[in-house]
Amino acid sequence: MKRKAKELERRGTARLRYRTVFRQTRTKAGMIIIFIFVLTAVFAPLIAPNDPLRVDVARKLEGPSASFWLGTDQLGRCIASRLIWGSRNSLMYSGIVLLITLMIGVPAGMVSGYFGGKLDSFMMRIIDIFMAVPSFIVALAIAGTLGASGRNLVIAMSCVYWAAYARLVRGLTKQIKERSYVTALRAGGCRAGQIIFRHILKNIAPSVIALATIELGSVILAIAGFSFIGLGVQPPNPEWGIMLSDSQSYIQTYPQLMIWPGLAIVAVVMAFNLLGDGIQNGMAKS
Secondary structure, three states: HHHHHHHHHHHHHHHHHHHHHHHHHHHHHHHHHHHHHHHHHHHHHHHHOOOOOOOOHHOOOOOOOOOOOOOEEOOOEEEHHHHHHHHHHHHHHHHHHHHHHHHHHHHHHHHHHHHOOOHHHHHHHHHHHHHHOHHHHHHHHHHHOOOOOOOHHHHHHHHHHHHHHHHHHHHHHHHHHHHHHHHHHHHHHOOHHHHHHHHHHHHHHHHHHHHHHHHHHHHHHHHHHHHHHHOOOOOOOOOOOHHHHHHHHHHHOOOOOHHHHHHHHHHHHOOOHHHHHHHHHHHHOO
């Protein structure tokens, strides 16, 4: 009976926490904007009015029309179609980077924080090395060495961004492992792997989700930056950073070529920041 009561209490606390999180105005606003971008990326072939790669120099730099919703660029390509398809590339690559960094950083941080000792010291030295130099510079060096491509950009960013998650998770794990219920689990013969991945992971998940949500906006911004300087997704593939790079020469005569991809980047980064802030505020209130 006592175990059932405790389990019901835990479930009630978890439900209250998630209700508090998702009632935040910032959370709702961020989720709505992100949902729109995700739908746009998923259904890009159905939404885009034209082929994003089709070049028609005879129709270059046209204004908005029924055929070209936002006009055409310097090569006569549909700006709206390239924006829509660009959302797919930006969100896909950033999602892959986030997934890989979580798969590396979270287990590394939990194992390091739980076992401590020499293993913890060794892991912290590695993390300190990656955290000592700005992540953008390290990723720039790795991407430049491997070569310019979307795949190499994912590898470069994943090699850098995992350290922040590992440090956060390590600190949270060291706090949780000192709690009485973890001590009781160890005394009851529960294996370390079960404690780490079934009990500790459940408690640190909200904090990790909050960090990942905020960092995802930074990842999207970094991917656009690498593509802008030619080390990310390669043209003629549609991507927001490439669109900004291609339109540099027309910033004074046709500024809309840079305004639309710039607004898209600002909107999606702002959405993830709003969602992350809403999650953090909701967790603090619950």
